[in-house]
Amino acid sequence: LSAPTSDFVRDEIRVDNVSGTYGGRVQTRFPPEPNGHLHIGHAKAICVDFGVAADFEGECNLRLDDTNPDTENVEYVDSIKADIAWLGYEPTSTLFASDYFEQLYDWAELLIGKGLAYVDEQDGDTISAQRGGYGKPGIESPFRDRPVEENLTEFRKMRAGEYPDASRVLRAKIDMQHENMQLRDPIMYRIRRSNHHRTGDTWCIYPTYDWAHGQSDAIEGVTHSLCTLEFGSNRPLYDWYLAQLPLERTAPKQREFARLELTHTITSKRRLMQLVAEGVVDGWDDPRMPTISGLRRRGYPAAAIREFCSYIGLTRTNSRHDIELLESFVRRHLNLTSQRRMAVLRPLKVVITNWPTDEAGAPVVEHFEVVNNPENAEDGTRSVPFTGELWIEQDDFAEVPPPKFFRLSPGREVRLRGAYLVTCTDVVKDEDGNVVEVHVEMDPESRGGTAPDGRKVKSTMHWVSAAHALDAQVALYDRLFSAQVPGERTGDAMDDLDRDSRELLTSAKVEPALADTQPGEVVQFERLGYFAHDPRTPMLFHRTVGLRDEWAN
Ligand code: ATP
Ligand code: MG
Ligand code: MG
16 A cells, blocks of 8 residues: 555645745644644644655644634643654644734734724624625624724724623624625634633733634745645635735645544544543543544554555545554554564463473473564564463363364364464363363473474464463453444434443453563554553553454455
């Protein structure tokens, strides 16, 4: 799977570079609002913004679009920075829209001076209602034709804090009959007494998204302002504002690309916030969350996310990609990089009845040299202890084997991976008739897992020496949203939420080498999948993905 080398954005930049629109300069920005944690959708935008700039040896800044103090805070700013760094990108600079408040204010006065903005004293509902709709005429505000001087005085009073919150707005004076609602005298400023995480109480008026965004782009020298398709109808307003201002450089241009949506996944900050607030998940970095921090904790390699984003590329039609495709990138990376280990998630004791003892009467301990990663010889081998008592998976034994069950059952011979061939001779049951121990005999001639007579066995099973096993907890995950398209059935994604999407196994037994696994490291548990060592809780492992590729093209 390789990435497309060309798309409508890169093509247009090539044209701009040839015609010299921006003097050959390419500058993009990633402009999150610090009101939540970044998610997989943002990862796509990050890959687009930073990736495009890198392809043209341009610059990409991180700009915190911090114009709405009610919902923003420093914790989000910090997590956004950390997530971008983890994804492997380094902003040329980290900038804040709030640093432009003074310039934006001055430009607003300039628009007022040109007769292109006015202070409206109507309430928000009235203004919305008067905006009309598609095919429905707009109604002009009675304040629309205020003289310039009066608008200036009123706007200055707004800034000076002489009016209560929400009692007035500054609006651009464009066209109340425009077919694009965004141009029906959009709001530029609101009065809002709210403490800003950077400017404190300096301001009681705050610019709207539209008034801040393009102007911030222009101040920074952005050339190509890339955003998602839903901003398409804002583009004429973006251009209109810039056209009114005395810019020193060619105005930036906004171009829109498709949002990333995934099956079984929601990417609305508000909804993700709800999952955290209601305790459905264990915080923003719960391994089931589509947040960057959740994916990181789940064990997704940053490189796999980047490759997935570049593979799906930049298009202009919204579509939902299969989560299995993303997982398939993750699996391919982990297959190359992760160390193989043996772990038993639901242990069942196996006793080798003919296991030898040493002179002192203690069971012999053997050590097998096992390859750490067949995909990478440099990862070397490790020594795995083996004794007469072992743990195997409960699933790998059946007292009465169902059809096509070839693993251990009475009378059946199997291979204990890399060790010996063993045949089940007996079982021990508890009072309720459950098998609690399986007795086997080993073939001492089969050391390494092959019999000298070349006889075949159908199954190879993983195991952990009981005397050497470490205890571990393992979390298995289902889809957080069981429906492919959460909310499609009822209109509410929460109706498709699977509140039992985590199964925590608390009595797993793992081989001793796992004591050296680093926080956050991902290993392959043989036959079971890829598992990420929790960054905070030692010996807690999260299943990243299973081994089988479920992506059907
Ligand atoms: P939400 O709508 O969930 O609150 P947002 O779009 O408001 O998120 P921002 O912080 O404003 O989040 O987004 C920063 C950038 O990320 C924007 O350019 C936006 O277009 C882009 N972005 C957000 N969600 C996605 C997505 N699902 N796919 C691609 N890009 C996205
Ligand atoms: Mg936003
Ligand atoms: Mg949004």
